[in-house]
Amino acid sequence: MKNAVGLSVMLFKTIGSRVCLLLTLSLTNWIISPAQGVHGTLVVAVPVNDGLVVCADKRLFNDATGTFDDTFIKVRKVNSDTLFVATNTIGFLNRSTGKMEFDAFEITSNYAKKHAFNGGQIFWDGLKAEIKKQMLAYLDKRKYADWPATDAANNRLLFNLVFYSVGSDRRIRSYSVRVFYEKAQTPVVDIPEVIAEEVRTPQLTGKGKSVMAYLSLHPELVHDPAIGRFDESIFDVKKTTPLDAVNFASKLFLLTNSALPGAEVSSTHDCAMLGYQSGFQWIDGLGQPIVK
Numbered sequence: 329m330k331n332a333v334g335l336s337v338m339l340f341k342t343i344g345s346r347v348c349l350l351l352t353l354s355l356t357n358w359i360i361s362p363a364q365g366v367h368g369t370l371v372v373a374v375p376v377n378d379g380l381v382v383c384a385d386k387r388l389f390n391d392a393t394g395t396f397d398d399t400f401i402k403v404r405k406v407n408s409d410t411l412f413v414a415t416n417t418i419g420f421l422n423r424s425t426g427k428m429e430f431d432a433f434e435i436t437s438n439y440a441k442k443h444a445f446n447g448g449q450i451f452w453d454g455l456k457a458e459i460k461k462q463m464l465a466y467l468d469k470r471k472y473a474d475w476p477a478t479d480a481a482n483n484r485l486l487f488n489l490v491f492y493s494v495g496s497d498r499r500i501r502s503y504s505v506r507v508f509y510e511k512a513q514t515p516v517v518d519i520p521e522v523i524a525e526e527v528r529t530p531q532l533t534g535k536g537k538s539v540m541a542y543l544s545l546h547p548e549l550v551h552d553p554a555i556g557r558f559d560e561s562i563f564d565v566k567k568t569t570p571l572d573a574v575n576f577a578s579k580l581f582l583l584t585n586s587a588l589p590g591a592e593v594s595s596t597h598d599c600a601m602l603g604y605q606s607g608f609q610w611i612d613g614l615g616q617p618i619v620k
Contacts, residue, residue, distance in 0.1 A: 369402060369534040370584055370593045371413045373492060373502070374558070374573035375527055375565045379603040380500045381573035381611070382492055384413055384534075385581050387594035390421075398594040401620075404433060406440045408607030410493040411600055415534040418487050420466065420476065430466040432487050432507075435459060447493060447503060447524070456519040459507055463517050475511050484508040486517075490533055494602045500527040529560040530576070535591045539584055554579055570615030574599050578613065 371384045384402035389395075405411050418432040428434070439458050443451055463486075467475055478484055486509040493501050504523040510516035532539060543549055550556045554575050557563070577599065585595040598620075601611050609617045 369415050370536065370539065370581060370591070371402070371415065371490070371533040372530070372573075372577040372580055373527065373533070374530045374568065374576060375500055376568045376570050376573050376601075377566055378570070378605065379494050379601055380492055380527065381570050381577070381599060381601050381615075382411060382413065383574065383577035383581075383597050383599040385584075385594045385597045387592055387596075389592035396592065396594075398596055401598055402433075403598050403600045404437055405600070405608050406445050406491065406493075409495070409602060410445050410491060411602060411608060412436060412440075412489055412491045413533065414487055414489050416482060416485055416487040417476070417479065430462065432459070432489065435462050436489060445491070445493070447491075447501065452503075452505070452522045455505065459505075460517050460519065463507075463509070464515065467515050472513065475515070476509070478509065478511045484510050484516075488533070492527070492602060494604055498604050500602075501525070502527050502531070528565070529563050530558045530573075532580075535584060535588070535593050538588055538591050539580060542583070542587055549583070552579070570601055570611055572615075574611065574613055574615045 369385060369387070371382065373380060373382045382403055386398050386400050386402065388397045388400045402413055403411055404413070414432050414436070419428045420430040421427065422429050435458060436455065439455050443454055445451060479486065486507045488507070489505040491503040491505075493503070495501065502525055506520055506523075508516070508518050508520075543555075550559070554572075557568075557572075558576050577597065581593065581597050582595050584591050584593040599611050599615075601609050601615075601617075603609060606617070610620045612618045
């Protein structure tokens, strides 16, 4: 997947926008009309002995007002075997009402409710068409001056969706949907082909690169068994439990929140598991199923 980072004591190599150690989807930026950004988000995805654990922080930060909300749920269920997360600018808020008028999570969830997910081209073509239609409709209702600016620092990336799915063959797959936007008199919204890959080691998304950069400057942290064992060169999925994955993710969220305050990632987080037998379940700090 082109948005994650993998943990490898250099520490993690970048695979597109992901770090393959482990960070995978981190949520993002919100924008309040005309251009108030809300950002943050770190996503950690870890294969375990009975499936996949995905954790994401809960912060939405508005960089125009300096305020944040640490209650947002960034992990979303698609079906019993699939979930998705999103990073970067995931929506636009109305300045006067404070309500979301373009919401990548809502658009994606509504589409998935109407179209059975199977990882096939028809599903992705339909989702891409729906996202583009909704984005252009949002812009069409507003003056050009109120349109969000191009995110040049991120090569025009508006947001990134990452779907995770476990199969009956006990293989874990990820699918990355990248949405690019450019402010122009004729707006440019382009969505390249979906990037699919098998997930065999931990991945980090969103603020994963920032975390990896920090760890590379502080290699002593990798000696912590709760972190070091997730180095992709020695990672053993058969010996990794949901509790191990949750502990690892928790340490990364705490580290990012305290050592990298500019990342705007909360220490609080949600975790879900896609079990080969149990399907989608929310899990607690002990890796046990809970009801949300």
